[in-house]
Amino acid sequence: MAEFNTTVKDQGDVSLVYLNGYLDAHTASVLESNFSELINQDKYKIVVNFKDLQYISSAGLGVFMAFIEKIRENKGDIKLASMNDKVFNIFDLLGFPLLYEIYKSEDEAVKKFSESFGEKT
Amino acid sequence: MEKRPEILKSKNKINGKNLQVKSRTENLSKIREFIQEFASSAGFRQDTIDNIMLAVDEACTNIIKHAYKSYPDGEIVIKIKYKENKIIITIIDYGTAFQPESIPEPNIQEYFRQHKVGGLGMYLMKTLMDDVKYVSVPGKYNQVLLSKSINSSR
Numbered sequence: 001m002a003e004f005n006t007t008v009k010d011q012g013d014v015s016l017v018y019l020n021g022y023l024d025a026h027t028a029s030v031l032e033s034n035f036s037e038l039i040n041q042d043k044y045k046i047v048v049n050f051k052d053l054q055y056i057s058s059a060g061l062g063v064f065m066a067f068i069e070k071i072r073e074n075k076g077d078i079k080l081a082s083m084n085d086k087v088f089n090i091f092d093l094l095g096f097p098l099l100y101e102i103y104k105s106e107d108e109a110v111k112k113f114s115e116s117f118g119e120k121t
Numbered sequence: 122m123e124k125r126p127e128i129l130k131s132k133n134k135i136n137g138k139n140l141q142v143k144s145r146t147e148n149l150s151k152i153r154e155f156i157q158e159f160a161s162s163a164g165f166r167q168d169t170i171d172n173i174m175l176a177v178d179e180a181c182t183n184i185i186k187h188a189y190k191s192y193p194d195g196e197i198v199i200k201i202k203y204k205e206n207k208i209i210i211t212i213i214d215y216g217t218a219f220q221p222e223s224i225p226e227p228n229i230q231e232y233f234r235q236h237k238v239g240g241l242g243m244y245l246m247k248t249l250m251d252d253v254k255y256v257s258v259p260g261k262y263n264q265v266l267l268s269k270s271i272n273s274s275r
Contacts, residue, residue, distance in 0.1 A: 003150075025182040026146035055153075057178045058241040086171055093248055094241055 003027070006034050014045045014110050019053040023060035031060070035067040044076020047109040051082040056090055064100065077101070079109040137202040144185045144195035144214070149178055152199060163203040165271055172249040173208065173269055179242035180212050180265050188216030188263055210267045218257040249275065
């Protein structure tokens with residue numbers, strides 16, 4: 001059966017969230033708890049690494065929408081990195097590149113936090 | 122038994138299939154696998170299959186959340202067939218009737234502000250499939266029909 005799991009790591013003051021597997025209406029709650037926990041710990045600088053994500057449905061996209069406002073209010077951001085083409089296409093169809101910064105690599109995304117403070121492109 | 126040419130037999134074999142599951146999100150992966158298997162034996166390209174799987178996932182997620190309001194023991198019946206170069210998927214539920222006209226086209230900025238994602242699934246279905254049709258018989262059943270040509274560009 002298709003499954004989904006995440007790993008959360010700290011790199012300096014940035015939290016890295018690695019997604020693995022299939023993110024749908026069944027598994028979205030896993031990522032929801034990750035974001036809730038980070039917010040509870042006042043960690044608002046988040047980079048999500050999509051390298052090992054095979055699949056996302058709108059229920060998965062909804063998780064990003066649910067938390068982004070709160071995170072940006074606290075001078076943080078969720079930056080997205082290393083998406084495969086298939087997953088990027090779904091983000092793109094829904095206009096997400098207008099709302100989220102999407103980077104080719106995790107490093108690039110992490111660096112952006114130290115470069116542009118509170119600034120959005 | 123009637124003797125038929127081999128080619129007709131194998132065509133019939135993939136001509137139609139059904140899957141019936143309970144209205145639980147844990148069944149979404151099973152539903153996607155069912156679509157994957159059928160569409161690939163019908164000869165669809167993998168990127169087209171990915172889009173069909175996502176559209177069916179969205180339709181079933183809507184059924185689980187809205188028609189059955191997360192009640193876990195509703196029935197979802199998925200009928201799939203391949204005919205005249207088209208895959209046709211009919212999804213039936215016996216939950217609350219659904220008025221597709223009541224769901225506005227999503228405005229992504231607006232959704233973002235309101236944290237509303239409900240309409241995104243329907244938008245994806247319409248974008249990813251060639252045709253999406255709803256039929257509701259209140260108190261009896263709801264049916265959504267999704268179709269896509271094997272020659273579809275997406």
